Structures are given as structure tokens and as C-alpha cells.
Amino acid sequence: MTDKNTGGDVRLSGISKSYGSFHAVRPLDLTIPQGSFFALLGASGCGKTTTLRMIAGLEDPTTGTVFLGDRDVTDLPPYKRPVNTVFQSYALFPHMTISENIAFGLRRRGIKTVKPQVDDMIELVQLGEHAHKKPHQLSGGQQQRVAVARALINHPQVLLLDEPLGALDLKLRRQMQLELKRIQTEVGITFVHVTHDQEEAMTMADQVAVMNGGRVEQLGAPADLYENPQSTFVANFLGTSNLIEAEVAGTGADITVTAGGGTLKLPGDRCSAAVRTGGKVLVGVRPEKISLTHADDAADIADGRNRVTGRIVESSFIGVSTQYVVDGPAGAGLQVYEQNIERDERLRPGAEVVLHWNPAHTFGLDAAQSLSAGTMGDAGVETVEDAS
Numbered sequence: 001m002t003d004k005n006t007g008g009d010v011r012l013s014g015i016s017k018s019y020g021s022f023h024a025v026r027p028l029d030l031t032i033p034q035g036s037f038f039a040l041l042g043a044s045g046c047g048k049t050t051t052l053r054m055i056a057g058l059e060d061p062t063t064g065t066v067f068l069g070d071r072d073v074t075d076l077p078p079y080k081r082p083v084n085t086v087f088q089s090y091a092l093f094p095h096m097t098i099s100e101n102i103a104f105g106l107r108r109r110g111i112k113t114v115k116p117q118v119d120d121m122i123e124l125v126q127l128g129e130h131a132h133k134k135p136h137q138l139s140g141g142q143q144q145r146v147a148v149a150r151a152l153i154n155h156p157q158v159l160l161l162d163e164p165l166g167a168l169d170l171k172l173r174r175q176m177q178l179e180l181k182r183i184q185t186e187v188g189i190t191f192v193h194v195t196h197d198q199e200e201a202m203t204m205a206d207q208v209a210v211m212n213g214g215r216v217e218q219l220g221a222p223a224d225l226y227e228n229p230q231s232t233f234v235a236n237f238l239g240t241s242n243l244i245e246a247e248v249a250g251t252g253a254d255i256t257v258t259a260g261g262g263t264l265k266l267p268g269d270r271c272s273a274a275v276r277t278g279g280k281v282l283v284g285v286r287p288e289k290i291s292l293t294h295a296d297d298a299a300d301i302a303d304g305r306n307r308v309t310g311r312i313v314e315s316s317f318i319g320v321s322t323q324y325v326v327d328g329p330a331g332a333g334l335q336v337y338e339q340n341i342e343r344d345e346r347l348r349p350g351a352e353v354v355l356h357w358n359p360a361h362t363f364g365l366d367a368a369q370s371l372s373a374g375t376m377g378d379a380g381v382e383t384v385e386d387a388s
Contacts, residue, residue: 008190009031009067010030010032011066012066013029013067014027014064015028015063015065016028016061016062016064023214024047024214025054026214027064030219032158032190032207033190033207034190037191038191038205038206038208039192039195039200039204039205039208040052040192040194040211041197041201041210042196042211046211046213047214047215048211049163049194052085052160052194055083055158055192056078058078068081068158069157082158084151084154084156084159084160085151085161086144086151086160086161087147087163088166090135090143090144090147092150093135094136097132098122098138098146099118099132101135102149102150102153103117103118103153106153117153121150121152124186127145127149141172141179144164145176148180152183152189156189157189158189158191158192159190159192161180164193173197173200201222202238205222206221207219208222210233210237212233212374218230225238226239228363229241229363230365231365231369232370232373232374233369235284235365236375240287241286242285243283243284244264244284244285245282246259246280247279247281248275249263251268252268254267260309260330261329262307264283264308264362266359270363271363271364274366275364275366280367281365283362284362285361287336287337289358290355290357291356292326293353293356294347294352294354295352295354301356304359305359308330308355308356309329309330309355310329310355311326311327312325312326312348315347315348317340319340320339322338322340322343324337
């Protein structure tokens with residue numbers, strides 16, 4: 001590579017890992033830009049941890065090459081790679097203070113004057129008042145920050161994070177998401193973060209690789225993956241999607257389809273290539289993009305909006321919004337999330353309603369895929385733990 005701007009990229013070329021007949025990671029090519037916060041996202045057993053361990057040198061690839069910048073590190077042991085890993089377990093030394101834990105890597109390398117660097121790291125992770133405490137005196141989130149500081153003090157080219165927030169409760173996990181993003185922005189080095197938590201990946205990462213069955217299903221910025229999924233797996237795994245089976249009736253800048261006895265439109269540039277050939281298609285729309293209107297007020301809905309009819313079968317008040325489940329000619333189990341601003345008390349189970357939304361918020365996918373791919377009950381989402 002000659003481009004100076006990509007000289008520190010992590011590049012995986014044809015990398016794979018097999019254990020006998022089990023393919024934990026199928027051959028993949030992946031470039032992780034220097035200085036980015038990159039997430040490997042997927043369900044348990046998808047190959048994300050195995051991929052991370054091959055970057056770290058903790059697993060030998062079956063095929064392929066690992067590059068850090070221009071340097072082939074495939075055959076280098078972990079301690080010779082400019083990489084540090086932070087695990088979910090933290091692995092802090094219980095008999096050492098926080099300062100001593102952070103200084104451990106430097107002292108191991110024979111560096112005698114460590115206090116200035118340790119002080120800098122303690123300030124970075126905002127633990128100044130805890131420097132002389134032992135790990136058991138800190139919360140889980142504080143211990144995680146110590147583990148990050150201990151890794152960063154070695155000035156790695158890449159910091160690998162293996163489900164680092166998995167042991168924390170929800171509120172603390174969200175705080176640590178923001179903390180890790182702040183730290184990464186301040187130090188400017190490449191973070192590669194493995195997680196099964198979709199919200200975590202989208203909150204923190206500049207780019208996300210969604211993995212499934214040992215392959216990268218889709219790669220991109222979080223907003224692009226969410227708004228423009230290229231497969232039913234990504235559409236379902238990243239949040240919730242309503243997928244309506246339809247038939248293509250016309251193509252052009254907009255695609256016209258028929259579903260449940262009605263007509264829907266969707267932008268041509270939000271459709272996978274297979275949709276343009278005609279035939280069957282899956283029309284997708286996110287639950288929060290849909291508005292719900294009682295059937296008695298259907299005449300008040302603006303022209304030009306996509307609309308389908310149905311009956312509310314379930315509603316759940318969850319504070320910020322109410323979540324509705326609607327059955328109708330276009331499909332069963334359609335989900336709608338409506339913010340609780342001006343609630344219509346008529347919208348309750350049994351009510352006849354119209355679901356309507358801006359056609360621009362619609363995407364189209366190949367109907368040959370499984371409707372349930374990427375959902376919790378999908379047989380295609382492996383439930384075995386990563387083979388590593």
C-alpha cells in the first residue's frame with residue numbers, strides 16, 4: 001500500500017478459520033481504516049471473536065493474511081504485534097493498586113520512569129481520585145476503564161475490545177459506550193470492538209461489519225446499515241423491520257408494487273438489484289417510520305403516502321412510545337412505534353386502522369430470502385459460541 005492515509009489500516013486478506021468441518025470464519029477481505037472506531041457485530045457463533053483473535057495473534061488463520069499497515073503480521077506472536085486486547089473479564093491484578101495495574105506493561109518492558117505516563121492515562125480515563133485503590137474497590141465500569149488505560153499505555157497501533165461491556169448493567173453499559181467513544185476520539189488510534197449488541201455498535205462505531213455464519217453480511221456506517229439494509233438478516237438484526245411480501249407492478253425512478261390488495265411505492269435507489277427484475281419482492285419499513293390513524297379518520301391522511309389497512313391486535317405502552325402490533329391484508333404482525341405526544345384513545349386492540357408512511361422511508365429486498373433471517377428464532381442464526 002502506498003497511500004499514506006491508509007498506512008496504518010488493519011487489512012485482512014482472504015482470512016479464514018476452520019476447526020475440522022466447522023467454518024468459524026469463511027474467507028473474507030476486510031479493511032479497518034486507521035484511527036476509526038470499528039465494530040464487528042453479530043450473534044453468538046458468527047465468527048466475530050475468532051476474527052478479532054486472528055488480528056491479535058491468539059488464533060492462527062487457516063488461510064489468508066493479516067496486515068497492520070504494510071506489515072504482514074500473520075506469523076508474528078501476539079507480544080510482537082502492536083496490538084493490545086481488552087476482554088470482558090478485565091483481568092486486573094487484585095493485589096495491585098489502579099496505578100500499579102496501569103503501569104504493569106511499562107514495568108514489564110523495563111521502563112523505570114512510568115509515573116508521567118500513568119498519570120496521563122489515569123486522567124484520560126477520569127479515575128484520578130481512585131489511583132491508590134485496589135480493583136475490588138471500584139465499580140465494574142471503573143474497572144473496565146482501568147483495563148483500557150492499561151492497554152493504551154503501551155501505545156498500541158490497534159486496541160481490540162472483546163465484548164468489553166457485556167458484564168455491566170444497562171445504565172452503566174450506556175455510560176461506558178460514551179466513555180469509550182470519548183477515549184477513542186482523544187487518543188485517535190484504531191479501536192476494533194466485538195459485540196452482539198446492535199445498539200452498542202451503532203452508538204459507538206464509525207463503521208460496522210455485520211457478521212453472519214462466518215461471513216460479513218454488510219459493511220457500512222451505522223445509519224446506512226439501518227436505513228439501507230441489503231438483506232433480510234441485516235434488516236431484522238439491526239432493530240426491527242416490517243417486511244411485506246409484494247409483487248412488482250412497475251419500475252423506474254420509483255418502484256410500484258402491489259401488496260394486500262393495495263399499491264405501494266418505494267425509491268428505486270433503495271432496492272436491491274433483484275427487485276428491479278420484477279416478480280416477487282419484500283417491501284421493508286421500520287416501525288418508527290409508520291403513523292397509525294383510526295379507520296374513521298382515513299380521509300384525513302395526506303395523498304401520496306403509502307398505506308395499508310389492518311386491525312390492532314396488541315398494544316404496549318413503554319413510556320416514550322406505544323408499540324402496536326397490527327394484522328391486515330398486507331401481513332400479520334406488522335409493528336408500529338408511535339411517540340406518546342397526543343395519544344388517540346381509540347387506538348386499542350380491536351380497532352380498525354390505517355398504517356401510512358412516506359414512500360421515501362421504504363426499502364426493497366429480494367423475496368428469495370427468509371423473512372425471519374436475523375430474528376431471535378431464526379434457525380439461520382447460529383447459537384453455538386464462537387469456536388475460539
